[in-house]
Amino acid sequence: MNDVYDCIIVGGGPVGLWLSCELRLAGLRVVVIERRTHRINQSRALTIHGRTLEVLSLRGIEERFLAVGKPVRSGHYAVLDTRLDFDIFDSRFPYTLFIPQETTEALIEEFAFELGVEILRGAVAERIVCESDGVTVSGASEWPFELHARYVVGADGARSLVRSQTGIEFEGHSGNGAWFLGDVVLASPPDTPLVSAFNEHGCVLVAPLGDGAHYRIVVNEAEERGRTRQDAVTLEELRQATARILGSDFGAHSPLWLSRFDNETRLAKAYRRENIFLAGDAAHIHLPAGGQGMNVGIQDAMNLGWKLAAVAMGTAPAELLDTYESERLPVGVNLRDTTMAQSHLITAFSARGRALRGVFNDMLKVPAINAYFANQVSGFAVHYPDPLPGFAPPHSALVGSRIRDMPLRLSDGTDATLFSLLSKGQWLDLTISDGDKVERPDWLSSNSIVEATGVPTAHAATLGDIGALLIRPDGYVAQTALSTSMRGQS
Ligand SMILES: Cc1cc2nc3c(=O)[nH]c(=O)nc-3n(C[C@H](O)[C@H](O)[C@H](O)COP(=O)(O)OP(=O)(O)OC[C@H]3O[C@@H](n4cnc5c(N)ncnc54)[C@H](O)[C@@H]3O)c2cc1C
Incomplete structure:
Protein backbone atom coordinates (compact mmCIF):
# COMPACT_ATOMS: atom_id res chain seq x y z
CA MET A 1 0.00 0.00 0.00
CA THR A 47 -10.49 29.65 29.42
CA ILE A 48 -7.07 29.34 27.85
CA HIS A 49 -4.61 28.89 30.68
CA GLY A 50 -1.13 30.39 30.90
CA ARG A 51 0.75 27.29 29.79
CA THR A 52 -1.43 26.94 26.69
CA LEU A 53 -0.77 30.61 25.91
CA GLU A 54 2.94 29.74 26.11
CA VAL A 55 2.31 26.88 23.66
CA LEU A 56 0.66 29.32 21.23
CA SER A 57 3.51 31.74 21.81
CA LEU A 58 6.09 29.03 21.03
CA ARG A 59 4.63 29.07 17.51
CA GLY A 60 4.32 32.86 17.36
CA ILE A 61 0.53 33.14 17.22
CA GLU A 62 -0.37 34.19 20.78
CA GLU A 63 -1.16 37.81 19.79
CA ARG A 64 -4.14 36.64 17.70
CA PHE A 65 -5.71 35.24 20.89
CA LEU A 66 -4.66 38.09 23.20
CA ALA A 67 -6.26 40.58 20.79
CA VAL A 68 -9.73 39.09 21.29
CA GLY A 69 -9.64 37.50 24.78
CA LYS A 70 -10.00 38.94 28.25
CA PRO A 71 -7.18 38.23 30.73
CA VAL A 72 -8.32 37.20 34.23
CA ARG A 73 -5.61 37.05 36.88
CA SER A 74 -7.20 34.48 39.17
CA GLY A 75 -9.17 31.25 38.99
CA HIS A 76 -11.46 29.20 41.18
CA TYR A 77 -10.87 25.84 42.78
CA ALA A 78 -14.13 23.98 43.41
CA VAL A 79 -15.89 27.36 43.57
CA LEU A 80 -14.24 28.10 46.93
CA ASP A 81 -14.26 31.76 48.01
CA THR A 82 -10.46 32.04 48.15
CA ARG A 83 -9.41 32.35 44.55
CA LEU A 84 -6.27 30.89 42.99
CA ASP A 85 -3.74 33.64 42.42
CA PHE A 86 -2.33 33.48 38.87
CA ASP A 87 -0.17 36.58 39.39
CA ILE A 88 2.50 34.32 40.89
CA PHE A 89 3.39 32.63 37.59
CA ASP A 90 6.89 33.21 36.27
CA SER A 91 5.55 33.64 32.75
CA ARG A 92 4.61 36.29 30.20
CA PHE A 93 1.06 35.07 30.83
CA PRO A 94 0.28 35.30 34.57
CA TYR A 95 -3.45 34.92 33.92
CA THR A 96 -6.06 32.85 32.17
CA LEU A 97 -7.58 34.22 28.96
CA PHE A 98 -11.37 34.23 28.65
CA ILE A 99 -12.19 33.46 25.03
CA GLY A 175 -21.98 11.06 35.53
CA ASN A 176 -24.18 12.25 38.32
CA GLY A 177 -25.27 15.71 39.31
CA ALA A 178 -27.25 17.96 37.04
CA TRP A 179 -25.11 20.84 35.84
CA PHE A 180 -26.45 23.36 33.42
CA LEU A 181 -25.35 26.62 31.93
CA GLY A 182 -26.49 29.52 29.86
CA ASP A 183 -24.56 32.12 27.89
CA VAL A 184 -26.83 35.12 28.34
CA VAL A 185 -27.07 38.91 28.35
CA LEU A 186 -27.53 40.42 31.83
CA ALA A 187 -29.86 43.41 32.15
CA SER A 188 -28.29 44.26 35.55
CA PRO A 189 -24.79 42.77 35.54
CA PRO A 190 -23.02 42.24 38.89
CA ASP A 191 -20.59 44.92 40.14
CA THR A 192 -17.65 42.53 39.94
CA PRO A 193 -17.14 40.61 36.70
CA LEU A 194 -16.71 37.23 38.44
CA VAL A 195 -19.35 36.09 40.91
CA SER A 196 -19.65 32.73 42.63
CA ALA A 197 -21.93 31.47 45.36
CA PHE A 198 -22.20 28.21 47.25
CA ASN A 199 -24.83 27.46 49.87
CA GLU A 200 -27.44 24.89 50.88
CA HIS A 201 -29.41 25.67 47.68
CA GLY A 202 -26.55 24.91 45.31
CA CYS A 203 -23.68 26.47 43.48
CA VAL A 204 -23.53 29.25 40.84
CA LEU A 205 -20.70 30.79 38.83
CA VAL A 206 -21.10 33.94 36.73
CA ALA A 207 -18.30 35.02 34.39
CA PRO A 208 -18.03 37.27 31.33
CA LEU A 209 -17.73 35.42 28.04
CA GLY A 210 -15.00 37.76 26.88
CA ASP A 211 -17.00 39.14 23.93
CA GLY A 212 -18.09 42.27 25.84
CA ALA A 213 -21.78 41.37 25.67
CA HIS A 214 -22.48 37.97 27.21
CA TYR A 215 -21.99 36.26 30.56
CA ARG A 216 -21.87 32.56 31.32
CA ILE A 217 -23.98 31.37 34.26
CA VAL A 218 -23.20 27.83 35.47
CA VAL A 219 -25.50 26.18 38.02
CA ASN A 220 -25.68 23.01 40.10
CA GLU A 221 -28.71 22.83 42.38
CA ALA A 222 -28.64 20.95 45.69
CA GLU A 223 -32.23 19.79 45.25
CA GLU A 224 -32.83 17.00 42.75
CA ARG A 225 -35.44 18.29 40.28
CA GLY A 226 -35.88 15.14 38.24
CA ARG A 227 -34.31 16.38 35.02
CA THR A 228 -32.11 14.16 32.88
CA ARG A 229 -29.11 15.05 30.73
CA GLN A 230 -31.39 14.87 27.68
CA ASP A 231 -33.88 17.50 28.92
CA ALA A 232 -33.40 20.86 27.26
CA VAL A 233 -32.44 23.72 29.59
CA THR A 234 -34.81 26.67 29.54
CA LEU A 235 -33.98 30.28 30.27
CA GLU A 236 -36.63 30.19 33.00
CA GLU A 237 -34.94 27.22 34.70
CA LEU A 238 -31.60 29.06 34.62
CA ARG A 239 -33.09 32.29 35.99
CA GLN A 240 -35.03 30.60 38.77
CA ALA A 241 -32.10 28.47 39.95
CA THR A 242 -29.72 31.44 39.87
CA ALA A 243 -32.15 33.56 41.89
CA ARG A 244 -32.67 30.75 44.43
CA ILE A 245 -28.93 30.41 45.06
CA LEU A 246 -27.68 33.96 44.53
CA GLY A 247 -30.75 36.04 45.39
CA SER A 248 -30.78 37.61 41.90
CA ASP A 249 -30.87 36.42 38.29
CA PHE A 250 -29.30 39.68 37.06
CA GLY A 251 -32.13 39.97 34.55
CA ALA A 252 -30.67 37.22 32.33
CA HIS A 253 -32.12 37.19 28.82
CA SER A 254 -31.32 36.48 25.14
CA PRO A 255 -29.52 33.15 25.61
CA LEU A 256 -26.84 32.32 23.04
CA TRP A 257 -26.45 28.77 24.30
CA LEU A 258 -28.19 26.70 26.99
CA SER A 259 -26.77 23.27 27.83
CA ARG A 260 -26.71 20.49 30.42
CA PHE A 261 -23.61 18.51 31.36
CA ASP A 262 -22.39 16.23 34.12
CA ASN A 263 -19.30 14.94 35.85
CA GLU A 264 -18.76 11.72 33.87
CA ALA A 348 -20.77 19.09 49.15
CA PHE A 349 -24.02 20.91 50.01
CA SER A 350 -24.64 19.24 53.40
CA ALA A 351 -23.57 20.87 56.70
CA ARG A 352 -20.59 18.47 56.91
CA GLY A 353 -19.72 19.13 53.28
CA ARG A 354 -19.82 22.88 53.82
CA ALA A 355 -17.54 22.47 56.85
CA LEU A 356 -15.08 20.54 54.68
CA ARG A 357 -15.19 23.35 52.14
CA GLY A 358 -14.45 25.82 54.93
CA VAL A 359 -11.30 23.88 55.80
CA PHE A 360 -10.19 23.80 52.14
CA ASN A 361 -10.98 27.47 51.78
CA ASP A 362 -8.71 28.31 54.73
CA MET A 363 -5.96 26.12 53.27
CA LEU A 364 -6.05 28.10 50.02
CA LYS A 365 -5.15 31.20 52.04
CA VAL A 366 -1.69 29.67 52.60
CA PRO A 367 0.38 31.05 49.67
CA ALA A 368 2.31 27.82 49.04
CA ILE A 369 -0.90 25.75 48.89
CA ASN A 370 -2.60 28.33 46.71
CA ALA A 371 0.41 28.27 44.37
CA TYR A 372 0.37 24.45 44.25
CA PHE A 373 -3.24 24.35 43.00
CA ALA A 374 -2.82 27.39 40.72
CA ASN A 375 0.15 25.72 39.01
CA GLN A 376 -1.77 22.48 38.68
CA VAL A 377 -4.93 23.96 37.13
CA SER A 378 -3.01 26.18 34.72
CA GLY A 379 -0.69 23.45 33.40
CA PHE A 380 2.54 25.02 34.67
CA ALA A 381 3.10 22.13 37.10
CA VAL A 382 3.65 19.59 34.31
CA HIS A 383 7.12 18.07 34.51
CA TYR A 384 8.62 15.24 32.44
CA PRO A 385 11.28 13.75 34.73
CA ASP A 386 12.45 10.75 32.66
CA PRO A 387 15.22 11.22 30.09
CA LEU A 388 14.18 10.74 26.46
CA PRO A 389 15.69 7.73 24.60
CA GLY A 390 19.45 8.12 24.18
CA PHE A 391 19.73 11.00 26.64
CA ALA A 392 22.03 10.90 29.64
CA PRO A 393 20.44 11.25 33.10
CA PRO A 394 19.44 14.86 33.90
CA HIS A 395 22.23 17.22 34.90
CA SER A 396 19.95 19.65 36.74
CA ALA A 397 16.48 20.07 38.21
CA LEU A 398 15.57 22.22 35.20
CA VAL A 399 15.51 19.12 32.97
CA GLY A 400 11.91 18.08 32.32
CA SER A 401 10.50 21.50 33.20
CA ARG A 402 9.03 23.97 30.78
CA ILE A 403 11.28 26.92 30.01
CA ARG A 404 9.85 30.42 30.26
CA ASP A 405 10.30 32.90 27.43
CA MET A 406 13.12 35.41 27.87
CA PRO A 407 14.81 38.08 25.75
CA LEU A 408 18.28 37.13 24.48
CA ARG A 409 21.23 39.15 23.16
CA LEU A 410 22.76 36.83 20.55
CA SER A 411 26.48 36.56 19.86
CA ASP A 412 26.10 38.47 16.56
CA GLY A 413 24.69 41.46 18.50
CA THR A 414 21.06 40.94 17.46
CA ASP A 415 18.15 40.51 19.87
CA ALA A 416 15.70 37.62 19.89
CA THR A 417 13.37 35.92 22.29
CA LEU A 418 13.92 32.34 23.33
CA PHE A 419 10.45 31.36 22.09
CA SER A 420 11.06 32.95 18.67
CA LEU A 421 14.00 30.56 18.20
CA LEU A 422 11.59 27.64 18.72
CA SER A 423 8.85 28.94 16.45
CA LYS A 424 9.62 26.56 13.54
CA GLY A 425 9.08 23.55 15.78
CA GLN A 426 12.76 22.56 15.95
CA TRP A 427 14.99 21.86 18.95
CA LEU A 428 16.98 24.73 20.42
CA ASP A 429 20.60 24.21 21.47
CA LEU A 430 21.37 27.38 23.40
CA THR A 431 24.88 28.18 24.58
CA ILE A 432 24.96 30.86 27.24
CA SER A 433 28.61 30.89 28.23
CA ASP A 434 30.99 30.42 25.30
CA GLY A 435 32.51 26.97 25.13
CA ASP A 436 29.76 25.22 27.11
CA LYS A 437 28.01 22.43 25.26
CA VAL A 438 25.17 20.06 26.05
CA GLU A 439 25.58 16.35 25.43
CA ARG A 440 23.18 15.32 22.65
CA PRO A 441 22.07 11.80 21.70
CA ASP A 442 23.49 10.45 18.42
CA TRP A 443 20.09 10.36 16.72
CA LEU A 444 19.45 14.07 17.08
CA SER A 445 20.60 15.44 13.75
CA SER A 446 21.74 19.02 13.32
CA ASN A 447 18.95 19.54 10.70
CA SER A 448 16.40 19.36 13.52
CA ILE A 449 18.19 21.89 15.72
CA VAL A 450 18.49 25.64 15.90
CA GLU A 451 21.90 26.42 17.40
CA ALA A 452 22.33 29.78 19.09
CA THR A 453 24.74 31.50 21.44
CA GLY A 454 23.35 34.32 23.53
CA VAL A 455 22.75 35.68 27.00
CA PRO A 456 19.40 36.45 28.61
CA THR A 457 18.84 40.17 29.12
CA ALA A 458 16.07 39.42 31.66
CA HIS A 459 14.95 36.45 33.77
CA ALA A 460 18.51 35.07 33.84
CA ALA A 461 17.91 33.75 37.36
CA THR A 462 15.68 31.02 35.85
CA LEU A 463 18.82 29.43 34.40
CA GLY A 464 20.93 29.55 37.57
CA ASP A 465 24.44 28.23 36.94
CA ILE A 466 23.61 26.60 33.62
CA GLY A 467 26.01 27.33 30.74
CA ALA A 468 24.10 25.59 27.94
CA LEU A 469 20.76 23.91 27.47
CA LEU A 470 18.91 21.81 24.93
CA ILE A 471 15.20 22.59 24.62
CA ARG A 472 12.64 20.29 23.02
CA PRO A 473 10.32 21.59 20.28
CA ASP A 474 7.47 21.70 22.84
CA GLY A 475 9.43 24.03 25.12
CA TYR A 476 10.58 21.56 27.81
CA VAL A 477 14.24 21.34 28.81
CA ALA A 478 15.80 18.07 27.60
CA GLN A 479 19.33 18.51 28.95
CA THR A 480 21.60 21.10 30.52
CA ALA A 481 25.32 21.66 31.07
CA LEU A 482 26.74 23.43 34.09
CA SER A 483 28.68 26.53 33.12
CA THR A 484 32.44 25.93 32.88
CA SER A 485 33.18 28.70 35.34
CA MET A 486 30.89 27.10 37.93
CA ARG A 487 32.41 23.69 37.25
CA GLY A 488 35.75 25.24 37.99
CA GLN A 489 34.54 26.40 41.38
CA SER A 490 33.01 23.07 42.43
C1 LIG B 1 -19.68 23.47 29.42
C2 LIG B 1 -18.25 23.17 29.10
C3 LIG B 1 -17.26 24.06 29.48
C4 LIG B 1 -15.94 23.80 29.23
N1 LIG B 1 -14.99 24.69 29.61
C5 LIG B 1 -13.70 24.44 29.37
C6 LIG B 1 -12.70 25.41 29.65
O1 LIG B 1 -12.99 26.51 30.10
N2 LIG B 1 -11.40 25.12 29.37
C7 LIG B 1 -11.05 23.92 28.84
O2 LIG B 1 -9.85 23.68 28.65
N3 LIG B 1 -11.97 22.99 28.52
C8 LIG B 1 -13.29 23.22 28.75
N4 LIG B 1 -14.23 22.32 28.36
C9 LIG B 1 -13.82 21.07 27.71
C10 LIG B 1 -13.55 21.30 26.22
O3 LIG B 1 -14.70 21.79 25.59
C11 LIG B 1 -13.10 19.97 25.61
O4 LIG B 1 -12.10 19.41 26.41
C12 LIG B 1 -12.56 20.17 24.18
O5 LIG B 1 -13.58 20.50 23.28
C13 LIG B 1 -11.88 18.89 23.71
O6 LIG B 1 -11.37 19.10 22.43
P1 LIG B 1 -11.14 17.87 21.44
O7 LIG B 1 -10.61 18.47 20.19
O8 LIG B 1 -10.38 16.81 22.14
O9 LIG B 1 -12.58 17.25 21.22
P2 LIG B 1 -13.87 17.91 20.57
O10 LIG B 1 -13.91 19.36 20.81
O11 LIG B 1 -15.02 17.10 21.06
O12 LIG B 1 -13.68 17.69 19.02
C14 LIG B 1 -13.80 16.41 18.45
C15 LIG B 1 -14.18 16.58 17.00
O13 LIG B 1 -14.20 15.30 16.38
C16 LIG B 1 -15.29 15.26 15.49
N5 LIG B 1 -15.65 13.84 15.30
C17 LIG B 1 -16.08 12.97 16.24
N6 LIG B 1 -16.24 11.75 15.73
C18 LIG B 1 -15.91 11.85 14.42
C19 LIG B 1 -15.88 10.92 13.35
N7 LIG B 1 -16.22 9.63 13.54
N8 LIG B 1 -15.50 11.33 12.12
C20 LIG B 1 -15.14 12.64 11.93
N9 LIG B 1 -15.15 13.56 12.91
C21 LIG B 1 -15.53 13.17 14.14
C22 LIG B 1 -16.38 16.07 16.16
O14 LIG B 1 -17.33 16.55 15.24
C23 LIG B 1 -15.57 17.17 16.82
O15 LIG B 1 -15.47 18.32 16.01
C24 LIG B 1 -15.58 22.58 28.59
C25 LIG B 1 -16.58 21.69 28.19
C26 LIG B 1 -17.89 21.98 28.43
C27 LIG B 1 -18.96 21.01 27.97
Missing part, protein backbone atom coordinates in the same frame (compact mmCIF):
# COMPACT_ATOMS: atom_id res chain seq x y z
CA ASN A 2 1.29 3.41 -0.92
CA ASP A 3 0.86 5.90 1.89
CA VAL A 4 -1.10 8.88 0.72
CA TYR A 5 -0.68 10.68 4.02
CA ASP A 6 1.83 10.42 6.82
CA CYS A 7 -0.93 11.00 9.35
CA ILE A 8 -4.72 11.09 9.39
CA ILE A 9 -6.26 12.99 12.29
CA VAL A 10 -9.86 12.04 13.05
CA GLY A 11 -11.59 15.05 14.64
CA GLY A 12 -11.16 18.72 13.83
CA GLY A 13 -11.82 20.13 17.31
CA PRO A 14 -9.16 22.27 19.01
CA VAL A 15 -6.92 19.27 19.73
CA GLY A 16 -7.00 17.73 16.24
CA LEU A 17 -6.49 21.14 14.67
CA TRP A 18 -3.51 21.97 16.89
CA LEU A 19 -1.92 18.60 16.20
CA SER A 20 -2.38 19.15 12.47
CA CYS A 21 -0.46 22.45 12.76
CA GLU A 22 2.42 20.77 14.59
CA LEU A 23 2.70 17.94 12.05
CA ARG A 24 2.43 20.24 9.06
CA LEU A 25 5.02 22.62 10.53
CA ALA A 26 7.42 19.68 10.50
CA GLY A 27 6.57 18.99 6.84
CA LEU A 28 4.30 15.95 7.20
CA ARG A 29 1.48 15.17 4.78
CA VAL A 30 -1.49 15.44 7.11
CA VAL A 31 -5.28 15.43 6.72
CA VAL A 32 -8.01 16.17 9.26
CA ILE A 33 -11.30 14.27 8.95
CA GLU A 34 -14.14 16.24 10.53
CA ARG A 35 -17.77 15.18 10.73
CA ARG A 36 -19.14 18.72 11.09
CA THR A 37 -19.62 20.69 7.92
CA HIS A 38 -19.09 23.93 9.87
CA ARG A 39 -17.12 24.85 12.96
CA ILE A 40 -18.96 24.82 16.32
CA ASN A 41 -20.79 28.00 17.32
CA GLN A 42 -20.84 27.22 21.06
CA SER A 43 -18.62 28.92 23.58
CA ARG A 44 -17.86 25.66 25.52
CA ALA A 45 -14.25 26.05 26.75
CA LEU A 46 -13.98 29.59 27.99
CA PRO A 100 -15.02 31.31 23.64
CA GLN A 101 -13.99 27.93 22.20
CA GLU A 102 -15.53 28.79 18.84
CA THR A 103 -13.03 31.68 18.55
CA THR A 104 -10.13 29.49 19.71
CA GLU A 105 -11.00 26.90 17.07
CA ALA A 106 -11.38 29.55 14.37
CA LEU A 107 -7.92 30.96 15.16
CA ILE A 108 -6.22 27.56 15.23
CA GLU A 109 -7.94 26.61 11.99
CA GLU A 110 -6.73 29.85 10.39
CA PHE A 111 -3.14 28.90 11.37
CA ALA A 112 -3.67 25.35 10.07
CA PHE A 113 -4.76 26.70 6.68
CA GLU A 114 -1.75 29.04 6.56
CA LEU A 115 0.48 26.01 7.07
CA GLY A 116 -1.32 24.09 4.32
CA VAL A 117 -3.26 21.55 6.39
CA GLU A 118 -5.98 19.73 4.47
CA ILE A 119 -9.30 19.59 6.36
CA LEU A 120 -12.08 17.36 5.03
CA ARG A 121 -15.32 18.68 6.54
CA GLY A 122 -18.51 16.65 6.39
CA ALA A 123 -16.50 13.39 6.35
CA VAL A 124 -17.46 10.87 9.06
CA ALA A 125 -14.87 8.22 9.95
CA GLU A 126 -16.63 4.88 10.39
CA ARG A 127 -13.93 2.21 10.08
CA ILE A 128 -10.35 2.13 11.28
CA VAL A 129 -8.33 -0.84 10.02
CA CYS A 130 -4.73 -1.53 11.05
CA GLU A 131 -2.57 -3.03 8.33
CA SER A 132 1.06 -4.12 8.23
CA ASP A 133 2.20 -0.84 6.70
CA GLY A 134 -0.22 1.62 8.21
CA VAL A 135 -3.86 2.33 8.90
CA THR A 136 -6.91 2.78 6.67
CA VAL A 137 -9.69 5.12 7.69
CA SER A 138 -12.96 5.03 5.78
CA GLY A 139 -16.49 6.31 5.88
CA ALA A 140 -19.48 5.54 3.68
CA SER A 141 -22.10 8.01 4.78
CA GLU A 142 -22.52 11.61 3.57
CA TRP A 143 -19.06 12.04 2.04
CA PRO A 144 -17.66 8.56 1.21
CA PHE A 145 -13.88 8.20 1.48
CA GLU A 146 -11.07 5.72 2.10
CA LEU A 147 -7.70 7.10 3.13
CA HIS A 148 -4.41 5.46 4.08
CA ALA A 149 -1.65 6.72 6.29
CA ARG A 150 1.20 5.43 8.38
CA TYR A 151 -0.29 6.92 11.54
CA VAL A 152 -3.77 7.80 12.77
CA VAL A 153 -4.61 10.02 15.71
CA GLY A 154 -8.04 9.93 17.32
CA ALA A 155 -8.84 13.49 18.37
CA ASP A 156 -12.50 12.68 17.93
CA GLY A 157 -13.79 13.64 21.35
CA ALA A 158 -15.51 11.91 24.24
CA ARG A 159 -17.34 9.25 22.18
CA SER A 160 -14.24 8.53 20.10
CA LEU A 161 -14.72 6.00 17.31
CA VAL A 162 -10.96 5.62 16.99
CA ARG A 163 -10.70 4.66 20.66
CA SER A 164 -13.57 2.16 20.56
CA GLN A 165 -12.47 0.53 17.27
CA THR A 166 -8.93 0.27 18.55
CA GLY A 167 -10.27 -1.57 21.61
CA ILE A 168 -8.78 0.82 24.15
CA GLU A 169 -10.80 0.80 27.37
CA PHE A 170 -12.22 4.07 28.67
CA GLU A 171 -12.28 3.37 32.36
CA GLY A 172 -14.08 5.55 34.87
CA HIS A 173 -17.36 6.64 36.32
CA SER A 174 -20.64 7.61 34.75
CA THR A 265 -15.06 10.97 34.33
CA ARG A 266 -13.07 8.54 32.22
CA LEU A 267 -9.47 7.98 31.18
CA ALA A 268 -8.19 5.84 28.30
CA LYS A 269 -6.23 2.85 29.59
CA ALA A 270 -3.62 3.45 26.88
CA TYR A 271 -2.85 6.45 24.67
CA ARG A 272 -1.45 4.30 21.89
CA ARG A 273 -2.07 1.01 20.14
CA GLU A 274 0.38 0.23 17.35
CA ASN A 275 0.28 3.21 14.98
CA ILE A 276 -2.89 4.70 16.44
CA PHE A 277 -2.83 7.41 19.11
CA LEU A 278 -5.45 9.20 21.20
CA ALA A 279 -5.39 12.85 22.27
CA GLY A 280 -7.72 15.29 24.02
CA ASP A 281 -11.26 14.29 25.02
CA ALA A 282 -10.80 11.00 23.17
CA ALA A 283 -8.33 10.14 25.96
CA HIS A 284 -9.89 11.90 28.98
CA ILE A 285 -13.24 13.35 30.02
CA HIS A 286 -14.23 14.90 33.34
CA LEU A 287 -16.23 17.70 34.92
CA PRO A 288 -15.04 20.92 33.24
CA ALA A 289 -13.96 22.31 36.62
CA GLY A 290 -11.17 24.83 36.38
CA GLY A 291 -11.40 24.88 32.58
CA GLN A 292 -8.82 22.22 31.85
CA GLY A 293 -10.02 19.71 29.21
CA MET A 294 -9.17 21.65 26.06
CA ASN A 295 -5.96 23.00 27.59
CA VAL A 296 -4.69 19.54 28.53
CA GLY A 297 -5.77 18.25 25.10
CA ILE A 298 -3.83 20.95 23.24
CA GLN A 299 -0.80 20.05 25.34
CA ASP A 300 -1.29 16.36 24.49
CA ALA A 301 -1.13 17.44 20.85
CA MET A 302 1.96 19.58 21.48
CA ASN A 303 3.71 16.61 23.10
CA LEU A 304 2.74 14.14 20.37
CA GLY A 305 3.27 16.41 17.36
CA TRP A 306 7.06 16.75 17.24
CA LYS A 307 7.62 13.14 18.29
CA LEU A 308 5.33 11.73 15.62
CA ALA A 309 6.84 14.04 13.03
CA ALA A 310 10.42 13.07 13.93
CA VAL A 311 9.73 9.32 13.86
CA ALA A 312 7.69 9.57 10.64
CA MET A 313 10.54 11.50 8.98
CA GLY A 314 13.05 8.91 10.18
CA THR A 315 15.04 11.43 12.24
CA ALA A 316 14.32 9.84 15.64
CA PRO A 317 14.15 6.28 16.99
CA ALA A 318 10.72 4.61 17.16
CA GLU A 319 10.99 4.44 20.99
CA LEU A 320 10.54 8.20 21.10
CA LEU A 321 6.85 7.62 20.35
CA ASP A 322 6.46 5.51 23.52
CA THR A 323 7.24 8.60 25.56
CA TYR A 324 3.97 10.20 24.41
CA GLU A 325 2.05 7.83 26.67
CA SER A 326 4.65 7.71 29.43
CA GLU A 327 4.65 11.54 29.64
CA ARG A 328 0.99 12.34 29.01
CA LEU A 329 -0.90 9.48 30.70
CA PRO A 330 0.27 10.63 34.17
CA VAL A 331 -1.02 14.12 33.30
CA GLY A 332 -4.37 12.47 32.44
CA VAL A 333 -4.37 10.57 35.74
CA ASN A 334 -3.79 13.82 37.61
CA LEU A 335 -6.54 15.56 35.61
CA ARG A 336 -8.97 12.72 36.36
CA ASP A 337 -8.22 12.70 40.09
CA THR A 338 -8.17 16.44 40.68
CA THR A 339 -11.38 17.09 38.74
CA MET A 340 -13.11 14.25 40.63
CA ALA A 341 -11.94 15.84 43.90
CA GLN A 342 -13.29 19.21 42.74
CA SER A 343 -16.54 17.59 41.67
CA HIS A 344 -16.97 16.15 45.17
CA LEU A 345 -16.22 19.48 46.84
CA ILE A 346 -18.50 21.44 44.49
CA THR A 347 -21.46 19.24 45.40
